[in-house]
Amino acid sequence: MASFPPRVNEKEIVRSRTIGELLAPAAPFDKKCGRENWTVAFAPDGSYFAWSQGHRAVKLVPWSQCLKNFLLHGTKNITNSSSLRLSRQNSDGGQKNKPREHIIDCGDIVWSLAFGSSVPEKQSRCVNIEWHRFRFGQDQLLLATGLNNGRIKIWDVYTGKLLLNLVDHTEVVRDLTFAPDGSLILVSASRDKTLRVWDLKDDGNMMKVLRGHQNWVYSCAFSPDSSMLCSVGASKAVFLWNMDKYTMIRKLEGHHHDVVACDFSPDGALLATASYDTRVYIWDPHTGDILMEFGHLFPPPTPIFAGGANDRWVRSVSFSHDGLHVASLADDKMVRFWRIDEDYPVQVAPLSNGLCCAFSTDGSVLAAGTHDGSVYFWATPRQVPSLQHLCRMSIRRVMPTQEVQELPIPSKVLEFLSYRV
Secondary structure, three states: OOOOOOOHHEEEEOOOEEEEEOOEEEOOOOOOOOOOOOOOOEEOOOOEEEEEEEEEEEEEEEEHHHHHHHHHHHHEOOOOOOEOOOOOOOHHHHHHHOOOEEEEEEOOHHHHEEEEEEOOOOOOOOOOOOOOOOOOOOOOEEEEEEEOEEEEEEEEEOOOOOEEEEEEOOEEEEEEEEEEOOOEEEEEEEOOOOEEEHHHHHHHEEEEEEOOOOEEEEEEEOOOOOEEEEEEOOOOEEEEEOOOOOOOEOOOOOOOEEEEEEOOOOOOOOEEEEOOOOEEEEOOOOOEEEEEEEEOOOOOOHHHOOOOOOOOEEEEEEEEOOOOOOEEOOOOEEEEEEEEEOOEEEEEEEOOOEEEEEOOOOEEEEEEEOOOOEEEEEEEOOOOOOHHHHHHHHHOOOOOHHHOOOOOHHHHHHHOOOOOO
16 A cells, blocks of 8 residues: 555655664663663753663763764764763763763663753742752753653753652653753653653652543643643543643544654644554644644545554654654654645655654754664755745744734735644
8 A cells, every 4th residue: 555645756755864873782681772762852952862772771972973973984873882871979070061972771661751951040830948959050951761660760961960750650651841941840741641740940849740631641742832731642632731720721633543742833833743543633732723634544544444553653753943844753664754734745764663753953853763772863854944934933933823813914914824724
């Protein structure tokens, strides 16, 4: 069965250029390596790249140096299991803020990763406590790791020191996301059917439990302004939460199978969700409307077929920082790059056993992790955005859909500024 609609000539689809590979070491007796890479992450400032290399190990590499190595030595780079391992006591002040390659032993299987950085003026929401164990400065870079045993460990990226051990989930912590506003608010998604909100500036105090999912929660993502959270899970669940009031805004209906990944566009006007039903949907999160469907199986499967095993399960989705492209990763051994205004891929790349993907901070590279603990990198589509796209993104960064629709402007200008079906 063809992967793309017949009107699209496969010769027209551009093959993405491979940037490099980080291959997991073939060490059958080292139980810390060689298993699934469930998550990859780039630091907000672009300084580090991290991935779960297997069982208990998280590898951190300076991203700029990693790119230089690819250019100097070719695409392949087998990770060295004897790389620098920082102990919890190691805190060399002279080298603290200099990115260094190292491995963190998390003590259990790692399912999720997230980088967080602090903005000093963003104070803890807990106003009654005057004393805190940690004072996070502006140069602080943290890594949160979600583990198989339900624990979340918070690490200082520069020193490898364990700062906090958050204990409350009773099942696997499947995903983690920091609020983009620098408040160090962390949200965790778990197989125990809950989302939990943690305030790291209040020494990791758990502020709230978000309940509503009836089954496993697979993924969660903040909107760019940190006001909204999307969570997705088993049984077709897509929920939107108000993160000022910690209440559910709405449930989005449309998928026919488990929803396993989600991501907001850089302007917060669009939401991408990926499902085992072979589809990626692009939503308007402010209205609940589906604006675009990216199908990974043609013809589109019926709801019964889409709800079962179909060898096109979509595993991951990520929005590019240009707001124009979306990447998806599916079980048909393909990575696809889509434009938000086209219903077929603009670039593709082969990848076997892929599990997760993420764009680099500048949007120029896509990283994807696989079952064997390796990571592969591709150059992303580079296109000059239209004036319409630039105008839309500028106004949507500060206005939700309803406010745009109420602007006293001509209907043609309103159309120009709107994302439409």
